[in-house]
Amino acid sequence: MRLxxxxxxxxxxxxxMLLRGHLFNPDxxxxxxxxxxxxSEKDAARILVRDVLRKGxxxxxxxxxxxNAMDTDLWRSDIETVVPCGIDGIRIPKVENPKDIAxxxxxxxxxxxxxxxxxxxxxxxxxxxxxxxxxxxYDIAKASRRVAAICPGGEDLRADLKTTRSENSEELIGPRRxxxxxxxxxxxxxxxxxYADITDDAGLRRETEWVKQxxxxxxxxxxxxxxxxxxxVFTPTDREIEQAKKIVEAxxxxxxxxxxxxxxxxxxxxxxxxxxxxxxxxxxGLSAGGEK
Amino acid sequence: xxxxxxxxxxxxxxxxxxxxxxxxxxxxIVMEGASVARFGEAMVKATKDTLKxxxxxxxxxxxxxxxxxxxxxxxxxxxxxxxLAGGKAA
Numbered sequence: 565m566r567l568x569x570x571x572x573x574x575x576x577x578x579x580x581m582l583l584r585g586h587l588f589n590p591d592x593x594x595x596x597x598x599x600x601x602x603x604s605e606k607d608a609a610r611i612l613v614r615d616v617l618r619k620g621x622x623x624x625x626x627x628x629x630x631x632n633a634m635d636t637d638l639w640r641s642d643i644e645t646v647v648p649c650g651i652d653g654i655r656i657p658k659v660e661n662p663k664d665i666a667x668x669x670x671x672x673x674x675x676x677x678x679x680x681x682x683x684x685x686x687x688x689x690x691x692x693x694x695x696x697x698x699x700x701x702y703d704i705a706k707a708s709r710r711v712a713a714i715c716p717g718g719e720d721l722r723a724d725l726k727t728t729r730s731e732n733s734e735e736l737i738g739p740r741r742x743x744x745x746x747x748x749x750x751x752x753x754x755x756x757x758x759y760a761d762i763t764d765d766a767g768l769r770r771e772t773e774w775v776k777q778x779x780x781x782x783x784x785x786x787x788x789x790x791x792x793x794x795x796x797v798f799t800p801t802d803r804e805i806e807q808a809k810k811i812v813e814a815x816x817x818x819x820x821x822x823x824x825x826x827x828x829x830x831x832x833x834x835x836x837x838x839x840x841x842x843x844x845x846x847x848x849g850l851s852a853g854g855e856k
Numbered sequence: 857x858x859x860x861x862x863x864x865x866x867x868x869x870x871x872x873x874x875x876x877x878x879x880x881x882x883x884x885i886v887m888e889g890a891s892v893a894r895f896g897e898a899m900v901k902a903t904k905d906t907l908k909x910x911x912x913x914x915x916x917x918x919x920x921x922x923x924x925x926x927x928x929x930x931x932x933x934x935x936x937x938x939x940l941a942g943g944k945a946a
Contacts, residue, residue, distance in 0.1 A: 579928040580868040608862045608935035615931045 565846045566626060567591045568713065568753055569782040569798040570791050573630070575600035576609035582616045588788035592626035597642050598633065598657050606638055610645050617649035628689060630655040634664050643671060648679040653687030653712060658720070660697045665690065665707035672710065684710060689755070693717030694724040698739045705750035713753035715784065716743045718760065729760075733771070744779035756780045762787040772797040800844045808841035808848075815841075862935035863924070870924035872932040874940050877914040883907060889921030902926040906933040915940075 572590035574581045576597045585593050595616065601609040613629065629646045631654050632638035643654060656668060668688060676683045688710040692698050698716065705714050716739045722728060727735040740756070747754035756775040759768045772783060772794050783794050800808070811828050815838040818826040825834045863871040870889065877884070885903055887896060903917055906929075917933070924932065 577864075578866065578869075579924065580866060583868065583925075583927075607938065608932070611935045611938075612928065612931040615927050619927055 566712075567782075567847065567849070568626065568755055570785045570794050571626075571628070571755065571782065572785045572788065572791065573600065573758070576613045576629075577601050577605045579612065579616075582612065583621075585788070586622040586625045588791055589623070590625060590785060590788075590791050591782065592628060592652075593622060594628050594630050594655055594784070595646075596630045597638075597646075598630045606632070610642065614645050614649060617646060617651060620650070626652045628653040628655050628687075630657060630691075633658045634668070640671065643668075644675060647672060647675045647686050648681070650681070651686065653689055653710075655689040655691060655715075657691045658693045658697065658717075659690040659704055660692075660694055661700060662703040662707035665704055665711065669708040669710055686710065687712040690714045691717055692739075692743065693720035695721075698742050701743055701746035702750055705746055705752045711750070711752050713755045713781075714743055714747050714750075715755045716740055716757055718757040721757075740775065740778055740780075748779060753781045754779060756783040758784045758786045759790065760786070762789065765789075765793055769793050769797060798847065800848045804844055805848050805850070808844035809850075811838055811841035812845060858940055860936050860939035862939060863928075863932035865920060865922045868923045868925070868928060870919055870921040870929055870932055872929070872936040873918040874933075874936045875916040875918075876940060877916050879914055881914045883913070883915055883917065885917045885919065887919045887921060889919070889923075891921050891923055898926065899929060902929050903933050906930045907937065910934060910937050912937055 568591050570590040571592040571594050572585055572588065573594045573596050574585040576595055582595060595613045597606065597609055597613060629651055631642035634656065659665065665688060672686050673683050676685060688708060689712055690704050692701055692704065692714055697704070701714055705711050716736065721739060722735060725735060744754045759771050761767055768790055775783065776797055782798060785791055785794065811833055814826045814828045814833060825832055827833065857875050859873060859875045861871060861873045863869050865871055883904060885900055887899060892899065899919065899921070903919070907915060919929070
């Protein structure tokens with residue numbers, strides 16, 4: 565399981581951030597060719613991002629590029645430039661329809677094949693930033709085996725829903741629940757949108773705890789200071805890890821003895837509890853067996 | 857004479873301005889910025905290497921540097937040259 569607690573956006577025309585962003589230790593970086601780059605700078609950003617990718621110095625981060633939307637004439641040049649650099653995935657804005665993903669899948673396969681890369685290597689992360697995109701979330705997530713995650717939008721989605729930002733983002737409760745449901749039904753990650761107020765640490769923690777409880781696996785990040793807070797929320801506590809280890813070990817022992825359910829600390833433990841314990845260990849960076 | 861420019865004066869970046877030259881005039885490079893005294897030679901080499909890879913023989917290049925390393929300098933030279941040519945940047 566790949567940890568995707570945080571994905572840090574790095575503006576595609578900003579050398580300082582592109583070269584140093586990974587040093588803040590997010591789980592992933594998103595080199596952004598879309599909203600962070602002025603229309604007049606798209607060409608220069610694409611060259612810069614290509615060269616930074618070729619250098620390939622991102623530590624252990626999962627490296628993705630947010631390309632320009634598929635209703636522009638920029639996205640094909642974007643993927644032709646960045647995919648041969650061997651990135652982990654692309655992030656597609658404003659996905660509304662599974663057909664978009666089918667078209668992208670074919671385009672990626674063509675580029676990978678031409679570059680003598682493994683066809684299917686480049687993952688797809690879908691940004692669902694309209695009501696239609698949210699409505700089609702499951703079909704979009706299932707449209708290609710490349711899809712690794714679906715992510716609800718923030719401001720674009722609010723605008724499309726004809727609403728505005730409220731203090732607790734109540735307007736996004738429904739879309740977030742749909743994304744979680746669709747993602748887990750399709751077997752992909754649900755990754756949440758950014759928390760825009762970079763000075764409100766308490767608000768960020770509150771929102772992160774809430775989306776974790778809903779079933780999200782992580783959040784996008786627009787400022788490095790947000791990373792430790794989100795990691796803290798998504799990383800299991802020592803107590804949770806110890807309890808999970810106990811449960812998994814007991815389950816392994818029970819299976820060896822041919823038993824279905826076991827007791828841990830006087831409580832009956834059955835399959836869903838074991839599954840959750842295994843997930844806790846994975847999130848802690850430990851395998852289900854309790855080893856690094 | 858046609859001119860084009862790429863880059864910014866943000867930290868670790870540079871502005872590269874290129875002006876077309878008559879055939880046979882060769883490459884001229886003017887640089888200013890904090891790193892020039894220490895890394896000027898490497899910057900000239902990075903610039904010339906990029907121009908060579910793009911097939912450019914006659915051009916005037918002006919670089920205002922704010923701590924761009926070779927990677928960024930090369931990317932900005934390429935972007936400026938492609939803008940000068942009016943073609944696609946990548």
